[in-house]
Amino acid sequence: xxxxxxxxxxxxxxxxxxxxxxxxxxxxxxxxxxxxxxxxxxxxxxxxxxxxxxxxxxxxxxxxxxxxxxxxxxxxxxxxxxxxxxxxxxxxxxxxxxxxxxxxxxxxxxxxxxxxxxxxxxxxxxxxxxxxxxx
Amino acid sequence: xxxxxxxxxxxxxxxxxxxxxxxxxxxxxxxxxxxxxxxxxxxxxxxxxxxxxxxxxxxxxxxxxxxxxxxxxxxxxxxxxxxxxxxxxxxxxxxxxxxxxxxxxxxxxxxxxxxxxxxxxxxxxxxxxxxxxxxxxxxxxxxxxxxxxxxxxxxxxxxxxxxxxxxxxxxxxxx
Numbered sequence: 001x002x003x004x005x006x007x008x009x010x011x012x013x014x015x016x017x018x019x020x021x022x023x024x025x026x027x028x029x030x031x032x033x034x035x036x037x038x039x040x041x042x043x044x045x046x047x048x049x050x051x052x053x054x055x056x057x058x059x060x061x062x063x064x065x066x067x068x069x070x071x072x073x074x075x076x077x078x079x080x081x082x083x084x085x086x087x088x089x090x091x092x093x094x095x096x097x098x099x100x101x102x103x104x105x106x107x108x109x110x111x112x113x114x115x116x117x118x119x120x121x122x123x124x125x126x127x128x129x130x131x132x133x134x135x
Numbered sequence: 136x137x138x139x140x141x142x143x144x145x146x147x148x149x150x151x152x153x154x155x156x157x158x159x160x161x162x163x164x165x166x167x168x169x170x171x172x173x174x175x176x177x178x179x180x181x182x183x184x185x186x187x188x189x190x191x192x193x194x195x196x197x198x199x200x201x202x203x204x205x206x207x208x209x210x211x212x213x214x215x216x217x218x219x220x221x222x223x224x225x226x227x228x229x230x231x232x233x234x235x236x237x238x239x240x241x242x243x244x245x246x247x248x249x250x251x252x253x254x255x256x257x258x259x260x261x262x263x264x265x266x267x268x269x270x271x272x273x274x275x276x277x278x279x280x281x282x283x284x285x286x287x288x289x290x291x292x293x294x295x296x297x298x299x300x301x302x303x304x305x306x307x308x309x310x
Contacts, residue, residue: 025211027209027210027214029244030210041241041251041253042262043243043246043251046246046247048212048213048246049214049248050213051247117268118273118275119282122260122277
């Protein structure tokens with residue numbers, strides 16, 4: 001089932017439609033609550049630290065739906081985590097490529113490939129929508 | 136002001152430091168070497184009980200200390216603990232710009248072992264970042280949808296000249 005990382009740079013997968021939500025868990029260090037509002041920090045949108053590829057893991061909303069799973073499952077029972085979504089279009093508008101990269105432990109896994117300098121991370125944070133608030 | 140010996144002994148207890156290499160000694164040196172350190176046989180960090188430090192120092196040290204101890208995969212995406220060179224960059228910058236009338240930044244770990252100091256005054260986002268992607272630690276100032284970037288030498292003067300008024304800690308001013 002698992003698909004290993006393909007060669008860089010991967011092609012953008014056109015089967016991931018622009019309106020597809022890309023879900024990402026947000027660990028406690030990357031959110032804060034100000035008043036009644038939850039704020040996601042731009043640090044939540046950093047690439048995977050192992051620099052073999054410039055990629056950020058997400059859960060693909062279309063696959064999640066096909067699997068009949070809800071967004072709560074993205075949190076993976078870590079109740080102090082939240083889950084946010086950006087659309088595939090938001091990622092593509094920031095020069096990212098999206099690929100499907102299913103894994104044994106997450107069949108809906110995808111990668112958002114591309115450089116994510118600070119300005120780009122801030123754009124993602126500003127466009128992100130909370131779909132599961134931290135408990 | 137905070138009494139150093141009482142505030143710092145617990146969080147750092149059990150951690151071995153060698154003179155000139157520790158988190159603490161680096162901070163102390165960055166604030167003009169006003170503190171003398173000894174490492175006792177029971178590995179506690181101690182200092183002259185008469186010495187007082189600016190209020191920001193202990194919370195910053197403790198936070199950075201804990202970020203260094205983050206477990207692997209702390210963010211569930213393969214994140215690693217704060218690396219020493221990024222810790223030092225953050226401490227150095229704080230040592231150069233902070234005073235007790237400036238609000239403490241949020242000290243945020245980054246997945247690659249970097250660190251981000253975040254200030255969020257009204258109308259601006261001010262971030263000092265040291266990580267593995269940047270060629271050197273950089274200050275980012277976002278205002279009116281524009282982001283300015285600058286390296287440390289310019290960042291310090293810019294911070295003290297242009298940003299300080301935005302970051303005044305009203306509590307401290309009123310005290």
